[in-house]
Amino acid sequence: MALPGVCMSILNARNTKNGYGTFAKPEPFLNQDYEQLKQYCLIQGVRFIDKMFPPDQRSIGGDVLKPADLSRVEWLRPAKLVPKPSFEVDGISRFDFGQGIVGNCWFLASIGSLTFQQQIFQQVVPLEQRFDEKYCGLFHFRFWRFGKWVDVVIDDKLPTINGQLIFVQSSDRTEFWPALLEKAYAKVCGSYSDMNSGTPDEALVDFTGGVHMCIELQDPPGDLWELMCRAGQSKSLMGCGTPQGDTAGNAVLPNGLVQGHAYAVTGVKQMMSNGTPVQLVRLWNPWGATEWNGAWSDESSLWQTVSPQNREMCLSKGDDGEFWMNLKDFCKFYSSLDICSLCPDFLDGNSSCHWKTAFYEGRWVAGTTAGGSMNNFDSFWTNPQYCFKIDELLSKCSTEQGEKNMLVSLMQKPDKRNRRLVQNLHIGFSVFEVTGEFKAQRGKFPAAFFRRNRPVAQSKSYKNAREVMAFFALKPGEYLIVPSTFSPNETASFILTIVSKGETHVQENSGGHGDVQHDIREPNPIKNGEEDEKKRTMFRQYSDMYEEVDAEKLQRLLNEHVLKGDMKSGGFSIDACRSMVALMDTSITGKLNDEEFVHLWNKVVGYKDVFFRSDVSQTGTLSLIELRNAITASGNTINDEILNLMALRYGASSGHITLESFISLILRFDRVNQIFRHLSNGKDMTLREPEWLYLSMYT
Structure with missing residues (x-):
């Protein structure tokens, strides 16, 4: 039987740390x-x-x-x-x-x-x-x-x-x-x-795992030829494609090119033609036949204008699918060029400065970390965020002001094995400079930051492609990258790749909350002796001869006297109450005594207060965005990954959290954190098998 996904995620993370993959x-x-x-x-x-x-x-x-x-x-x-x-x-x-x-x-x-x-x-x-x-x-x-x-x-x-x-x-x-x-x-x-x-x-990416750059040939960069020459001299792979025709088929045009077809770039060479330099690109059709018949094709008379040495070296007649064409025609008849290399040094000609590559895996989850594009100001801030700093050392790698020094790639990971079933979302990213008061920001940058700041760089557009990228220049300073889907509430996993000159310090920016206008404070323990005594009196009305209550009686107590009319889904289930007993039971009896019960009651009342203060939409439930604020208000810090799991585990199909579900999840979150602090050295925890089973099977 396959292991649960959360277990596999932990194993994959450990394997990656140990060099697997x-x-x-x-x-x-x-x-x-x-x-x-x-x-x-x-x-x-x-x-x-x-x-x-x-x-x-x-x-x-x-x-x-x-x-x-x-x-x-x-x-x-x-x-x-x-x-x-x-x-x-x-x-x-x-x-x-x-x-x-x-x-x-x-x-x-x-x-x-x-x-x-x-x-x-x-x-x-x-x-x-x-x-x-x-x-x-x-x-x-x-x-x-x-x-x-x-x-x-x-x-x-x-x-x-x-x-x-x-x-x-x-x-x-x-x-x-x-x-x-x-x-x-x-x-x-x-x-x-x-x-x-x-x-x-x-x-190309699957063959190398390297740095990938896509160039739109309808609007090529001014240094396209130099870039292709550097790629040809380095350990790079190049491929290109022709535009799709009126139909989905691969129609052969009168010039010999195939519509909607992929080709390999197998060479680039500049040579003299009648005393004038000409830039030529060699391409190969994977059909193994069918070639370009225009300028510089196998039968073109232009080959008589170059030296015999170049003609002998480059010209190979025969319908083998390979041919030459000049750079201008290449940009005219092909739509895109892909370059992929193990080493990103092809990006510029400055061999004295090494490029660094870093990968980060993340996930958008509907309702929590899938805020959509900047068209959605109220939720954009909930997207995953990555802070990075460009120092002076990196800037010295640029020999000219404005020289491009960073390539960012965003790739979405499929959730299905069968490639044809994968539905790519429209994805993109934005880069913001962090200035002024926000330099001291801890946790997620709030919505206010994005209202006041515009991107200094971004992907050209949102595309429903496996990968989008942008190559740009940034001055020294602090920045924030926000990858997102175009529409909010779309769930998918992604890989963010940052390629930069010199050292760039990057960290995921999780936790924190957005612009909360209401007065939401951490719940304070209720220390009122008279009130606690009333709770004990109520407790004794339900307790057994040993002055304890089991899960069934706890369910009646909480639903009838604590939640009262605030129940949206019928109150606490018996399973939720069994879980509460296990989390609060200090004597391992399967029941709660009066002290344990009063402690639980006070926590439930405190979390109930947080819930209604966080419910700014006043629906009686928490949206998954409000959930983040509620968790923060309860005195806990949380990263996006754990928040996503909470939403998946406790959220309803409507994408909302009921009061009962919120209390159950926040109580578990609080107690499990306490367990870790007591059983660990603060960073790691080691359990023997009986200990692990003892802990996990009861709590």
């Missing part, structure tokens, strides 16, 4: 360990069959083949297709393969770019894999997926019809690394069908 220690995808599986297969003398991505219709998906063709699919191992299969033959090249029937040109174009970077290629595709004496039908590949490296195992059963591969096909029928790599990525996406349609940046 890095390239050196990739996490086994779906908990399938390559070495253990291989050892088992070799000892047992069996061929591996992957139950997590079985060789059947589920792994193909429903949108690639017609039902009649789907029934004809036969999954065969390479040895059934050719007499002597090989993982790779005579090295790795973009010309090793061509696209099959699935619309994954974005993925294959990225592989074409990947073949130019041997070091990165071997990170993704371990080349020591062979069809030799240790062959057991098991292969593995590595991808960077949303913040961590994963190792993906597959069996080598490949889908065929009439003995022919139906997806990616190798130029040499005995070479199988392209088909196996495609199958591993299909497994990550959910199925082959889930690979239909996409953009190169997705695969």
